[in-house]
Amino acid sequence: MEYYTKLVEHYKTISNFGHLSAISGWDAAAMMPSGGNEARSQAMAQLSLHIHQLSTAPQLGEWFDKAQSESLNSELSASLREMHRTWQLTTVVPEQLVKAKSLAGSKCEHAWRTQRGDNDWNGFSANFAEVVNLSRQEAQIRADATGLTPYDAMLNIYEPGTTTEQLDKLFGDLTSWLPDLTQQVIDKQSQEKVLMPNERYSIEQQNKLGLEVMKLLGFDFNHGRLDISSHPFCGGVPSDVRITTRYDEQDFTQSLMGIVHETGHARYEQGLPNGLSGLPAGEARSMGIHESQSLLFEMQLGRSNEFINKLSPLATQLFTENNAATFEVANLQKIYTRVQPGFIRVDADELTYPAHVILRYEMERDLMNGVIEYQDIPELWNIKMQQYLGLSTQGNFKDGCMQDIHWTDGSFGYFPSYTLGAMYAAQFMAAMKQTVNVDEAVRSGDLTPIFHWLSENIWSKGSLLTTDELVKSATGEVLNPLYFQQHLRSRYL
Amino acid sequence: MEYYTKLVEHYKTISNFGHLSAISGWDAAAMMPSGGNEARSQAMAQLSLHIHQLSTAPQLGEWFDKAQSESLNSELSASLREMHRTWQLTTVVPEQLVKAKSLAGSKCEHAWRTQRGDNDWNGFSANFAEVVNLSRQEAQIRADATGLTPYDAMLNIYEPGTTTEQLDKLFGDLTSWLPDLTQQVIDKQSQEKVLMPNERYSIEQQNKLGLEVMKLLGFDFNHGRLDISSHPFCGGVPSDVRITTRYDEQDFTQSLMGIVHETGHARYEQGLPNGLSGLPAGEARSMGIHESQSLLFEMQLGRSNEFINKLSPLATQLFTENNAATFEVANLQKIYTRVQPGFIRVDADELTYPAHVILRYEMERDLMNGVIEYQDIPELWNIKMQQYLGLSTQGNFKDGCMQDIHWTDGSFGYFPSYTLGAMYAAQFMAAMKQTVNVDEAVRSGDLTPIFHWLSENIWSKGSLLTTDELVKSATGEVLNPLYFQQHLRSRYL
Numbered sequence: 001m002e003y004y005t006k007l008v009e010h011y012k013t014i015s016n017f018g019h020l021s022a023i024s025g026w027d028a029a030a031m032m033p034s035g036g037n038e039a040r041s042q043a044m045a046q047l048s049l050h051i052h053q054l055s056t057a058p059q060l061g062e063w064f065d066k067a068q069s070e071s072l073n074s075e076l077s078a079s080l081r082e083m084h085r086t087w088q089l090t091t092v093v094p095e096q097l098v099k100a101k102s103l104a105g106s107k108c109e110h111a112w113r114t115q116r117g118d119n120d121w122n123g124f125s126a127n128f129a130e131v132v133n134l135s136r137q138e139a140q141i142r143a144d145a146t147g148l149t150p151y152d153a154m155l156n157i158y159e160p161g162t163t164t165e166q167l168d169k170l171f172g173d174l175t176s177w178l179p180d181l182t183q184q185v186i187d188k189q190s191q192e193k194v195l196m197p198n199e200r201y202s203i204e205q206q207n208k209l210g211l212e213v214m215k216l217l218g219f220d221f222n223h224g225r226l227d228i229s230s231h232p233f234c235g236g237v238p239s240d241v242r243i244t245t246r247y248d249e250q251d252f253t254q255s256l257m258g259i260v261h262e263t264g265h266a267r268y269e270q271g272l273p274n275g276l277s278g279l280p281a282g283e284a285r286s287m288g289i290h291e292s293q294s295l296l297f298e299m300q301l302g303r304s305n306e307f308i309n310k311l312s313p314l315a316t317q318l319f320t321e322n323n324a325a326t327f328e329v330a331n332l333q334k335i336y337t338r339v340q341p342g343f344i345r346v347d348a349d350e351l352t353y354p355a356h357v358i359l360r361y362e363m364e365r366d367l368m369n370g371v372i373e374y375q376d377i378p379e380l381w382n383i384k385m386q387q388y389l390g391l392s393t394q395g396n397f398k399d400g401c402m403q404d405i406h407w408t409d410g411s412f413g414y415f416p417s418y419t420l421g422a423m424y425a426a427q428f429m430a431a432m433k434q435t436v437n438v439d440e441a442v443r444s445g446d447l448t449p450i451f452h453w454l455s456e457n458i459w460s461k462g463s464l465l466t467t468d469e470l471v472k473s474a475t476g477e478v479l480n481p482l483y484f485q486q487h488l489r490s491r492y493l
Numbered sequence: 494m495e496y497y498t499k500l501v502e503h504y505k506t507i508s509n510f511g512h513l514s515a516i517s518g519w520d521a522a523a524m525m526p527s528g529g530n531e532a533r534s535q536a537m538a539q540l541s542l543h544i545h546q547l548s549t550a551p552q553l554g555e556w557f558d559k560a561q562s563e564s565l566n567s568e569l570s571a572s573l574r575e576m577h578r579t580w581q582l583t584t585v586v587p588e589q590l591v592k593a594k595s596l597a598g599s600k601c602e603h604a605w606r607t608q609r610g611d612n613d614w615n616g617f618s619a620n621f622a623e624v625v626n627l628s629r630q631e632a633q634i635r636a637d638a639t640g641l642t643p644y645d646a647m648l649n650i651y652e653p654g655t656t657t658e659q660l661d662k663l664f665g666d667l668t669s670w671l672p673d674l675t676q677q678v679i680d681k682q683s684q685e686k687v688l689m690p691n692e693r694y695s696i697e698q699q700n701k702l703g704l705e706v707m708k709l710l711g712f713d714f715n716h717g718r719l720d721i722s723s724h725p726f727c728g729g730v731p732s733d734v735r736i737t738t739r740y741d742e743q744d745f746t747q748s749l750m751g752i753v754h755e756t757g758h759a760r761y762e763q764g765l766p767n768g769l770s771g772l773p774a775g776e777a778r779s780m781g782i783h784e785s786q787s788l789l790f791e792m793q794l795g796r797s798n799e800f801i802n803k804l805s806p807l808a809t810q811l812f813t814e815n816n817a818a819t820f821e822v823a824n825l826q827k828i829y830t831r832v833q834p835g836f837i838r839v840d841a842d843e844l845t846y847p848a849h850v851i852l853r854y855e856m857e858r859d860l861m862n863g864v865i866e867y868q869d870i871p872e873l874w875n876i877k878m879q880q881y882l883g884l885s886t887q888g889n890f891k892d893g894c895m896q897d898i899h900w901t902d903g904s905f906g907y908f909p910s911y912t913l914g915a916m917y918a919a920q921f922m923a924a925m926k927q928t929v930n931v932d933e934a935v936r937s938g939d940l941t942p943i944f945h946w947l948s949e950n951i952w953s954k955g956s957l958l959t960t961d962e963l964v965k966s967a968t969g970e971v972l973n974p975l976y977f978q979q980h981l982r983s984r985y986l
Contacts, residue, residue: 035733040732238532
């Protein structure tokens, strides 16, 4: 185990620098004044470069060769496999390209924070052109090394083992029944009366409610915190998970369910196997599995009738200045299952969300594969939004192609994870319900049996299993979109 | 300039890692939940090691030799001199000793956090013995390399160019008139009536007042923030300065003047020369000059009658729930110039503070030079406290020799900076008043002329000049304790 042990020490060193990167990244989004950006970008680019150098250290090839012939038990073999996967993903991209992409990404993302509000596509695209250019170079290099298409090679970073072929099939399945179902639900809901939030909801009380709900969902405040950022996310490290939200004084519903969502991500991180901390095998399995945990919290649990029965009295108690009728169970249920096509992905309901993802998937796939150019994006966005959701984004960049942070730093290949996550979440919940009385646990206010199942089947596994193995071991089969369909039909029809 | 340029690049790289260290350190003190400590400590130790390795990289000696024969203008020569100074300070101590001292220091400091409360000198000294032992080794190595005495070699880290000979003279001057002056002031004040804070002062309002005062003092919120930590400090980086305070609901006066103090540090950092950012020559000149800026803000400006005339209406407006008499100008003036000998350095007033510093200076000087042993400290502390401030610390370690964090990690040589800072501040203010109508600027609420003088004479100089050159160019002479004496006599008699 001499070489396996050397590798472990090396990857723990990398993880220490990754820790600093996670905390400075969180700080840049949640704490840093904008004048700090230039020096921070330089420092973080330097850190990325150092992490890249450590990750591509020349001795690693030999160490991997030698470790692969050492006698390792199945856990250590899996750990070695994940270090090797990480190493391959990193080694293939030249240092100069990593540095250039990181700088271009920081610059583009930072400017986007104001350009989006100004609906300034021209300003944005001046920076974005370079991000696309460098990302395509990266995709081509990864494609050459793996024999995959450029886009599949990028997808492989976030969803190891998933291919365009599978996604076209899975997303094709969705598009075969989802538009009809959505229309049916819209028709059905058109008869319903809903009292939507239309007052001022104190941000202080929204924050208190969010913290209450995080407690109910088992968030460990000794190992994490809740803050504010313009784009909510889950960051930090497993021993100190930093989630963020944004508050809208006119609407408590978004921040509340946003916090439920990020708490799902956070509990996955907080529940990762301690004994593998600092090693790739101790990290989350994939972005899709990560999203399955946030969506299991938000969509499967958070919008269930039982959970809304718990939320209603909490909200009523806190928003004493507001109309209590808004917080009645039946009304909250309607608010949280309301279906309405809209421009903004992060505001989308469970039924229309996949359209937002599929649209982005098709565009980033074609952009990386050289089928379209970045200049085509606004028009294609408009065409696809009209086709999938009946909405025009002509000239409306800020609610169209400039709404997301992902592409600003070149994270092409990430978007499919959201809808993969929704499908995994439905399948995990269906499997959990075979042995756990989920509704009863939520009603009782003690959700331990739910967390126990998730910890046992997902969180504590880290990346010891492949995605397919993990899903199979938890549910008895690989990803099957039927569970998602069943879930949506049973909730919305 | 080939080698000078190589050095610049190298020191900018080190500075990028220093940036991450500053932000993670701030985060650990102001944001991190306690469960995050173990992983953070590991990550920060890894980063320190990396910075140390970069700072002692084997090629640097040759680069310095070659750069020193390159043709450089006076600014670049000064920049080279400061890089070289930094390098010598770091390189001279063997890595094993740095590591051993860091470990012994962490251990001693960590245990001290509970031992202090327990008044446990025996427990403390068990760890402290090793810190002293390793610090003496360090001092001897530094002495051998520089030809200085061991203590002067340590002092040189914080106050380049300052010697025991100078300090003995400066502090000797102080002790010749300060005890008498202090007694005179105490007698005079014994007749005065002061309404001390004795209500609850909302932390929200204290925070608002702090932010107002920071605005008045020109803090640039686009390049910094104010937060809370258990020990107030000024951290971060020049483009993003993080100051902290702690609020006491029973007493608004400490946090308020604490914020004024840290704002002085912050404006120095924010005003350092941009063109030298990331280089030693672009950093603050010394700890004493740094403290001169915080004390110029706190003592020279903050406690002046004119400034208190501005504070009074701000406080009255914000603390509407509290007794307005407390915030009347005459009362605030009395609160902020109250003189009373006490045990605790950080709570000391302007007149008794130097005694706390001189006492520590005399002891750390003799400890490093081998004249006394660490076992002698409690008794010497008691003797000197009786002599300087008329207070006994017999058996009272927690309010005596165990009250400060500085010695726990072996920062011997740091204490003089506090009183040097007070003397520099008085001299800077006296010089400023030759050309700037300071009182009128404060009365008008537009302090720009004051900041302009400081920027021109101190902040924008970074470390381009030596300390003596800096003080001479700003005030026409090197440090002269007469200005401090004049300031104290004019304010307190």
